[in-house]
Amino acid sequence: MDPLAEANGTFALDLLKTLGKDNSKNLFFSPMSFSSALAMVFLGAKGNTAAQMAQVLSLNKSGDSRDVHQGFQSLLTEVNKTGTQYLLRTANRLFGEQSCDFLSTFKDACRKFYHAEMEELDFVSAAKESRNHINTWVAEKTEGKIVELLSPDAVNSLTNLVLVNAIYFKGNWDKQFNKQQTKERPFKVSKNEQKPVQMMFKKSTFKMTYIGEIFTQILVLPYVGKELNMIIMLPDENTDLRTVEKEITYEKFIDWTRPDMMDEEEVEVFLPRFKLEENYDMKNVLCSMGMSDAFEPGADFSGMSSKRGLFLSKVVHKSFVDVNEEGTEAAAATAAVMMLRCARISPRFCADHPFLFFIQHCKTNGILFCGRFSSP
Structure with a gap:
C-alpha cells in the first residue's frame, strides 16, 4: 500500500x-x-x-x-x-x-x-x-x-x-437518475423521527457488496469518466451508523471496497437528493x-x-x-434498453436512513471527500 x-x-x-x-x-x-x-x-x-x-x-x-x-x-x-x-x-x-x-x-x-x-x-x-x-x-x-x-x-x-x-x-453520474422518477419519500432520521426528502431512483447495474461484520451494504456509484466514485455505506435499518464509524479503519475501508470483492449486479437504488x-x-x-x-x-x-x-x-x-440526478444522456439512453430485458427481481439499496459516503479518486485510491448524511 x-x-x-x-x-x-x-x-x-x-x-x-x-x-x-x-x-x-x-x-x-x-x-x-x-x-x-x-x-x-x-x-x-x-x-x-x-x-x-x-x-x-x-x-x-x-x-x-x-x-x-x-x-x-x-x-x-x-x-x-x-x-x-x-x-x-x-x-x-x-x-x-x-x-x-x-x-x-x-x-x-x-x-x-x-x-x-x-x-x-x-x-x-x-x-x-x-x-x-x-x-x-x-x-x-x-x-x-x-x-x-x-x-x-x-x-x-x-x-x-x-x-x-x-x-x-x-x-456528473456515469448513469443518470431520471428526474421524473424522483419522488418525495420519508427519510428516517431516527427511530422516532422522519423527514421528507426528494428521493432519486435508478435501476441499473452497479458494484455492490454486503459486509456482515457491520451489517452494512456498500454501493459504488461511478462518475462520468470513471475516474471518481461515490462509495455509500448504508447500515441495515436496525444498525446504528455509529457502529460503522467505530469499526472503520483505512485498512478495512480498502478491504471492504476492493473491486474484486464486489458483485456487479442489477440493483434498484434509492438515494436522496441533497446539498x-x-x-x-x-x-x-x-x-x-x-x-x-x-x-x-x-x-x-x-x-x-x-x-x-x-x-x-x-x-x-x-x-x-450537491448530489442530484444529473448525468450524461448517452448513458441514460443505453440503460433504458437493458431495463426492458431484465424482468428478474433486483436487490434494493434504499438510502432512506443515515449513511456515510466517500468520493474516491480511483487511480490513487485517495479519499477526496468524506460525508455523513443523517438529516435532510
Whole structure:
C-alpha cells in the first residue's frame, strides 16, 4: 500500500470520527485537500511541533519527510489535472503577517510541492482589508461557490499565520437518475423521527457488496469518466451508523471496497437528493487530535521564518457538495434498453436512513471527500 495514501486515508477516518462525535449532524469535508494544506505547514515545522503534526497526519508512517512532500506533489498533480470530465477546484494558501519575514526556501517549497503560494499581508494595521482579500481570493478559486470563508472576527491585528483551504467539486453520474422518477419519500432520521426528502431512483447495474461484520451494504456509484466514485455505506435499518464509524479503519475501508470483492449486479437504488455546505474551524479539532503546539506562541516554525513566536492563528476548512440526478444522456439512453430485458427481481439499496459516503479518486485510491448524511 502506498504510504502516503495510507497516511491520508488514516487521517481522513480519524477526522471523520473526531468531527462526527455529535452523532446527529451531517458532515462533509475534504480530507485530501485538508491534509495537503496542513502538510504545507508541516514543511516549515521543526522539533516537537513537527512531531505532533506528523503523528496527527499519520505521516510518521511515510518515511522521510522529503518523500512526503514529493508524494503530495504527484498526488495533487494527478487529482487536479486538466481534461477530466469532473470539475475539482482546490484553494490552498498560507497567509502570513508581513513582518514575520518568511524564508524564501519555504516559499519556494510551497510553490513546488503544493502548487500554493505563501502570501504576506499586513494583519497588524489592515486586518479587515486582509480578511476581504483572503475571502475574494477563495471565491475566485472555487467558481464563486465558497464566499465569506473568514467571518469578521476571524482575523485581527494579532493574527500572524492563517491557513486557508477550500475545495469545490462537481461531477456528473456515469448513469443518470431520471428526474421524473424522483419522488418525495420519508427519510428516517431516527427511530422516532422522519423527514421528507426528494428521493432519486435508478435501476441499473452497479458494484455492490454486503459486509456482515457491520451489517452494512456498500454501493459504488461511478462518475462520468470513471475516474471518481461515490462509495455509500448504508447500515441495515436496525444498525446504528455509529457502529460503522467505530469499526472503520483505512485498512478495512480498502478491504471492504476492493473491486474484486464486489458483485456487479442489477440493483434498484434509492438515494436522496441533497446539498451540504459545511464550514469548520479546525483549531479545536486538531488540538483534540494531538496537534496543540502549532497553535501556541512557543510553536517551532523555524523552517518558515527566522522570527520567533510565529504560530498558527486560524485554520478554516469549507466544503460544498450537491448530489442530484444529473448525468450524461448517452448513458441514460443505453440503460433504458437493458431495463426492458431484465424482468428478474433486483436487490434494493434504499438510502432512506443515515449513511456515510466517500468520493474516491480511483487511480490513487485517495479519499477526496468524506460525508455523513443523517438529516435532510
